[in-house]
Amino acid sequence: MSEVDRGFGVDLGLSRTNKVRLVQALVVLGVVGFVEFAPRLGLVSPTTLIPLSEMVDELAGLLGSGDLTPHLIQTFVAVFGAFALALVVGIGAGVVLWKVESLKQVLDPYLLIYYAVPFFAFYPLLVSLIGLGIAPILLIAFGFSVVIIVTNTASGLGEIPESYVLAGRDMNLSTWQMLRHVYFPASVPYVFTGLKLGFVYALIGTIASEFILADSGLGWLIAYNYNNFDVRGMYAAMLFVVVLALVMNGVLSYVENRLYRRVRT
Amino acid sequence: MLDITDISKTYGLGDDRVSTIVALDDIDLTVDRGEFVSIIGPTGCGKSTLFEVIGGLVDPTAGEVTIEGSPVTGPDERIGMVFQDHSTFPWLSVVENVEFGLRRSGVEKGEARDRAMEMIELVGLSGFEHADPTELSGGMNQRVAIARTLVMEPDIVLMDEPFGALDEQTRLILGEELLRIWRETNATILFVTHNINEAVQLSDRIAVMSARPGTFKTIVDNDIPRPRDDDTMSTDAFNDLVQRLWTVLKDESKKGLSQKAQQAGAEQ
Numbered sequence: 001m002s003e004v005d006r007g008f009g010v011d012l013g014l015s016r017t018n019k020v021r022l023v024q025a026l027v028v029l030g031v032v033g034f035v036e037f038a039p040r041l042g043l044v045s046p047t048t049l050i051p052l053s054e055m056v057d058e059l060a061g062l063l064g065s066g067d068l069t070p071h072l073i074q075t076f077v078a079v080f081g082a083f084a085l086a087l088v089v090g091i092g093a094g095v096v097l098w099k100v101e102s103l104k105q106v107l108d109p110y111l112l113i114y115y116a117v118p119f120f121a122f123y124p125l126l127v128s129l130i131g132l133g134i135a136p137i138l139l140i141a142f143g144f145s146v147v148i149i150v151t152n153t154a155s156g157l158g159e160i161p162e163s164y165v166l167a168g169r170d171m172n173l174s175t176w177q178m179l180r181h182v183y184f185p186a187s188v189p190y191v192f193t194g195l196k197l198g199f200v201y202a203l204i205g206t207i208a209s210e211f212i213l214a215d216s217g218l219g220w221l222i223a224y225n226y227n228n229f230d231v232r233g234m235y236a237a238m239l240f241v242v243v244l245a246l247v248m249n250g251v252l253s254y255v256e257n258r259l260y261r262r263v264r265t
Numbered sequence: 266m267l268d269i270t271d272i273s274k275t276y277g278l279g280d281d282r283v284s285t286i287v288a289l290d291d292i293d294l295t296v297d298r299g300e301f302v303s304i305i306g307p308t309g310c311g312k313s314t315l316f317e318v319i320g321g322l323v324d325p326t327a328g329e330v331t332i333e334g335s336p337v338t339g340p341d342e343r344i345g346m347v348f349q350d351h352s353t354f355p356w357l358s359v360v361e362n363v364e365f366g367l368r369r370s371g372v373e374k375g376e377a378r379d380r381a382m383e384m385i386e387l388v389g390l391s392g393f394e395h396a397d398p399t400e401l402s403g404g405m406n407q408r409v410a411i412a413r414t415l416v417m418e419p420d421i422v423l424m425d426e427p428f429g430a431l432d433e434q435t436r437l438i439l440g441e442e443l444l445r446i447w448r449e450t451n452a453t454i455l456f457v458t459h460n461i462n463e464a465v466q467l468s469d470r471i472a473v474m475s476a477r478p479g480t481f482k483t484i485v486d487n488d489i490p491r492p493r494d495d496d497t498m499s500t501d502a503f504n505d506l507v508q509r510l511w512t513v514l515k516d517e518s519k520k521g522l523s524q525k526a527q528q529a530g531a532e533q
Contacts, residue, residue: 163352167410169322170346171366171417181369185356260356 050235059236068240074217075206078134079244082141083202087195090146094153094194104154114147119205123213137213141205148201149194156190157183185260192256199248207241266453267296267319267421272328274314288314290478292328296421296455301447303456303464305514306474307521312457315479316425319455320346332420342370345419350430353398353409360385360394363412370417384416387446404428404435411446421453428463440466441494461510465503466493473513476520482513 014022035052038044062068097104119140126136160183168182210219218237225234274289288311296302306312317323319330321337321344330337337344353362364381368374385394388408398406407427414422428436440463447454458464464471465487472484489502497503 161351163348163350164354166317166322166346166348167352167354167413169340170320170344170414171369172340172342173369177369181365182354185354188356 047229047231050231052239054232055235055239058232059239062233062236068221068237071217071221071237072240074134074214075210075219078137078141078206078210078217079199079202082138082145082206083199085138085142086145086149086198086202089142090149090194090198091153091191093146093150094191095157097150097154098157111147111151119144120208120212123209127213132213132215134214137206137209137217140209140213141202144205145198145202149191149198152194152197153187153191156187156194159190160186188256188260192252196249196252199252200245203241203245203248266298266333267294267455268329268331268334269294269319270329270331272315272318272325272330274311274318274323275326287478289318289325290480292480294472294481294484296453298420298453299451300470301444301454301456301468302470302472303458303468304472304474305458305461305464305510306479307476307514307518308459309521309525310474310476310517311479312459312474313425315474316346316423316457320344320423342417343420345414345417345422347407347410347414347422347424347427349426350403350406353406353413355397355399358395358397359390359401359409362398362409363416366413366417380416381412384412387415387449388412389442402435403431404439407431407439408442411443415446415450415452419452421455424454424456426458427456429458429460436460436463437466437495443467444491444493461507461514462498465489465506465510466498471510473510474517476517477524482517485510 032052035049037051039046039049039051059068097107123136123140126139130136130139164182164186165178168178173181206217207219207222210217211223214220218241221237222234222241225231225237269292272289272292273287276286276288278284278286292315294302304312304315314323318325319337321330321339321341332341332343354365357365360378360381363384364372364377367377367380372380382394385391388411390405390408390412393401393405398409401409410427428439431439443454444467446452456464456467468487470484470486473482474480475482485506487506489497489500489506
């Protein structure tokens with residue numbers, strides 16, 4: 001079978017997958033190159049964008065001097081606290097929704113419009129209820145993160161083909177063996193899709209809340225530097241947030257693969 | 266060896282469960298050791314329900330399934346089932362799929378691996394032991410499913426349209442392969458299908474189910490000599506039997522279709 005190549009008309013002797021990878025790599029290189037050279041060549045004003053190497057330099061300086069540490073602690077506690085809570089509650093609630101069909105039917109419309117609710121509009125309410133500080137931030141990040149984990153877990157478990165379950169029952173598996181050897185591995189890809197999104201949502205919830213609700217943290221630092229025309233400091237903090245998101249995505253992908261393969265005996 | 270006696274299955278309908286639907290009505294069948302029996306029937310006749318009842322996955326409303334006289338009351342290690350599709354586990358390799366049931370029932374790792382490897386060779390998948398099911402075609406996945414079931418050495422193998430999702434060529438080739446595997450393992454097979462040619466190609470006896478409520482209209486002996494190959498399928502004996510079965514099945518299929526239409530009308 002020959003695949004129709006809607007490529008660029010150049011034959012580099014590469015397979016289709018490798019061509020895709022090549023283009024993807026070129027896109028990354030292009031973005032990095034633009035961020036590095038556009039300000040240097042005067043294409044963009046240096047007050048709008050600074051070269052990537054300067055962001056890295058500034059970030060390294062901030063990390064080395066320890067100036068960033070209190071902000072990191074604040075943000076990490078909020079992000080990872082909210083994510084950990086969302087992971088436990090989200091997977092638990094997802095399993096319950098999957099098991100209790102009537103509850104799922106009742107909640108489905110609410111879950112669907114959940115992310116249409118402008119969450120950050122609630123912040124004055126949260127401030128008056130819980131006060132300032134890390135608690136309302138953690139709560140907003142949790143609320144922002146948990147539902148995507150719930151819906152992915154519930155729908156993922158629901159997507160497991162019935163024939164897996166029938167095959168397991170035919171092989172006389174106990175309830176525990178069914179959970180451990182059929183439901184768990186079969187749901188891993190779905191649950192992790194939810195977890196990856198859930199982490200990014202927790203991060204967004206935290207940073208955005210810190211813009212307005214905090215007196216420290218990476219989000220606060222970005223806003224503070226922005227207001228004080230410290231472009232270098234602003235981009236350094238932004239770079240850290242982006243890297244954190246990418247690293248966590250990689251970590252979750254790694255754990256997912258390990259879990260999916262660990263079931264191999 | 267396998268005795269199916271007066272099996273009936275009634276389902277409650279709607280929330281109140283007051284109205285009922287009779288899926289199976291008084292099914293009787295005996296399958297002898299080493300026999301290959303097929304069940305054919307129109308869509309919606311309850312073939313799959315019967316399959317699940319015999320396999321112990323669903324309780325009958327009345328009647329009994331016994332193997333060598335002792336009843337089947339739930340999922341039973343004496344019964345192995347092969348499903349239509351999507352039943353090999355994509356997170357396990359081919360050999361891990363095949364040894365899965367053995368490992369879960371406590372067979373020691375080395376022995377399970379040896380038996381799985383043997384069975385993989387028998388179903389013609391040598392060289393693919395460590396492949397992922399997602400890399401394999403539908404036909405090869407069904408070979409994995411068959412190996413996974415046979416390796417447990419069940420007294421009887423139930424197959425529910427195992428080649429139903431495959432294209433015609435693959436279906437023919439796998440049919441011949443199944444006959445070879447059946448000969449080499451002396452398995453007892455009860456095979457559910459809607460494909461008359463397939464039933465005639467494979468079986469010693471063919472039971473024709475009626476439209477709902479499902480019951481056996483007739484059970485036909487298939488005397489066409491074995492081994493049966495491509496040439497067999499063009500003989501008069503083969504075509505006569507196909508024709509005979511189709512005559513019975515045709516009326517039932519029409520009934521089944523009009524039931525479906527009525528049901529669709531009632532739901533509107």
